[in-house]
Amino acid sequence: MKLFLVAGEASGDKLGAALMAGMKALAPGVEFAGVGGPLMEAEGLVSLFPMEELSVMGLAEVLPKYRQLKRRIAETAQAVLDTAPAALVTIDSPDFSLRVARLVKAARPDLRTIHYVAPSVWAWRPGRAAKMAQVIDHVLALLPFEPPYMEAAGMSCDFVGHPVVAEPRASAVEAALFRERHGIGDEQPLVLCLPGSRRGEVERLGPRFDEALMRLRDREPGLRVVLPTVRGVSSLVREMTTRWPVAPIVVEEAADKRAAFAAADLALAASGTVSLELAASRTPMVIAYDASFLTWHIIWRMLRIDTVTLVNLVSETRAIPEFLGPECRPDRICRALVRLLESPEARADQHAAMEETMRRLGEGGEAPGLRAARSVLAAIERRG
Template sequence: MSATTHKIWLLAGETSGDELGAKLIKALRHFNPDLKFYGVGGTKMQEQGMEILFPMQDLAVMGLVEVLPKIHMLSNRLNQAAQDIQLKQPDVVVTIDSPGFSLRLLKKIADLHIPRVHYVAPQVWAWHESRVKKFPGLWEKLLCLLPFEKSFFAKHGLDSAFVGHPILETDVHHGNGQQFRKEHQVPETAPVLLLMPGSRRSELPKLMPVFKQTLVLLKRQLHDVVAVIPTSPLAKEHVEHTVQDWPIKPIIIHDQQDKYNAYAAANAALTKSGTTTLELALAKVPMIVTYRVNPITAMIARRMIKVPYVCMLNLLANKEVVPELLQEDCNPAHLTATLLGLLTDPQKAKAQQDAFTEIMHQLSGPNNELPSRVAAKEILGMING
C-alpha cells in the first residue's frame, strides 16, 4: 500500500470502543505510517496519536431513561463532530460501536460524500430486526465482530465483512496469578472473586450497592474470599469513592497487566454483560453475568429483545453456559447463592471453561489474521480504491 498521507476521522464513545480504536489505528499505521488521525476517543486512541475533539466520556450514556437529561449536550456534540468532519475533510470516517450516537453522525454527514465505515455491527439481531430498514445509506462498509452477523445483514441486502473479534489480540490470557497474589498479599488458598460493574456512569450506581451486599453475604460463607475490582479510567474515581464505606474492602486495580494477573488468579467473576465476558472467557475465568437498569428501561427492553440470552457467550454457544441474573434476579441473595455454587463446585467451573475454548474459536478472523489488520485492510481499500 502506498505511503501517501491520508486523514482518517474516528469516533469511539466508550471504553471498549477506545480500545478497539487504538488497535485499529496501530494496524492502519502498520500498512501506512503516514496516516493522520482525528476525532473522538479516549486515552488509548490519544496515545496512538489521534487528535481528540472532545472527551469520549460525554457519550458514555446507556439506557432509554438515563439518556434523557443528556439530550441537549449530546445534540451539541453531534453538531460539533459533524462540523469538524466538514472542516477536516478526511478520506474516510470510521465510527466505532456506540450506535445511538454513531449512526446519527453517519446520517448527518451523508451530504459530505466522504466514505463511511461503521465498525461493530449494531445488534439489531437482538432487538427490533425492523430497524435494519434504517441502515441503507448510512455507511459504505460495515465491519462485523461476530461470525453470524455477515449472513444476517446479507439477508437484508446489506454488504458487510466479518473481521474477527479484537479480544483475541489481547494478552488477557497471559496473566500471572502468583504474581498478583504476591503483590497484593493474597494467600495462595484464598478464593479470588472479580467484581466487574462496568465503566458507564449509568451502570455503576445500580450495580455497586448490589455487589457490596453480595460480598458481605458471601464472606459469611467463604471467610477467606478476596474481592478484586478492575477499573477503567472512566470508572476509577467513582469506584474508589463508592467502596470507602464498604465493610469489606475489595482490592481495586487500574493497571492493565495487573488486571490480567488478577484474571489468572481469579476463581470466579461477577460481571455485567458486555465485552468483559469475552475477556473472562479467554482467560478461562468462570463467571456469572448480571445487570440492572431503570425499571422503565427494563420493561421496554423485555418487549424488544428477540434473542434468548443477553450474554454473548451464551448466544455463541446457543445454550446457557453462563448463568444470567438480570434485573429482579440481580439481588444479593440470588447472586451469593449462585456464586457459592461456582466457587465450591469444581465441575461447574470446569463445564464453563471447556465451553469457553469452543466459543473463542468461533471469533477468529479470516485466515487467522489479526482482526484489527483485517479491519484496517477493509478501510484502506476504501481510500486506495
C-alpha cells in the same frame, strides 16, 4: 490518507486502538482525527473532546444530557466535514455515532462511512439494520454470524474477529505475583467484581454486587475481591467502595487488570464485552445486569433471544448463568457464585464454552485489528 474515528465508550476505545494499530501497519503515514479514549490517544489520536461525555445509555440516563449530546453530535459532524477524511469510521455507540454519520452523509453523500460493530439485530429491533444502511456503507462485524444480516439490509460487511482474542494476557507468574503483592494466599478465593464502565451501571450495580459478595464472604471468610475500573468511573468507584464493609482492591492500570483476570478464581460481571475478556482468560463467571425501570421494560419487550451473554451466544451453549432485570438480586447472584466455586462440573462446562467461543472469534489467527484495517482499506478502494 486521513481517517476520522468516533468511539463513545471503553469497549469502543479498545476496538479503535486495535484498528489504528492495524492501519499504521498496512498504510504507513495514515493520520487520525476524531473522538476516542486513552487507548486511541496512545495510538496518536487527539480527541475532539473527552470520550467519557458519551458514555451514557438508556432513555432515563440520556434525557438529562440530551442537549449537551446534541451539541456534541453537531460539533463532531462539522469536524468530519472540515477534516475531509478518506472515510468516517464510527465505532459502536450507535445512538451518537450514527447521528453524526447522518449529518455527514447529508452534506457529503460521497464520503465513505464505515461502522465498526454490527447492531445486534439478531437480538432485538431488527429494523435497525435497514435504518443504519441509510447512512452507513460498510460494516465491520465482531461475530461470525452477523454479516448476512447486514448484507440483507444493503450494506457490505466483513467478519473481522473480536479484538479480545489478540489482547495480551498475564502469565501464571504475573498472576502469582499479583496475589503475592496484595497478600492473597494460594488457597484464598479471589473474585473479580466488574460492575460496568459507565457511571449509571456502577451506581446501579455496585451496591448489589457488594451485597452478593458479602453473602459469599459469609461462606468464605478468606474471600478477597478485586475491582478493575476505567478512567471515566475510577473516582466514582473509589469513593463508593470506601463505604463497603470490606473494601476491594481497586486497580486501573492495564497490566494490573490483566494480572487480576489471570489470578481470579471467578468473576461477577455486568453484561457486555467483559464476558469475552473473561472467556479469553478462562475465568469462570456469573453475569448480572439491570437498568432503570423504563429502559429495562422497553428492552425486555423487544428481546428476541433467551440470553444476552456473548459467551453463551457465540458458543451456542447456556453455560454462563445470568441474572437480568428483576432477577438481578444479591441472593440469587450469590447462590450462582457458590455453585461455581463448589462445582467442578459447572466450571468445566464454562471452560468448554469459553474455548469454543475463542475459537469461533478467531483466536490463533490474524489479529482482528489488522483484519479490520484491511477491510477498511478495501471499502475505501471500492468507493474510489
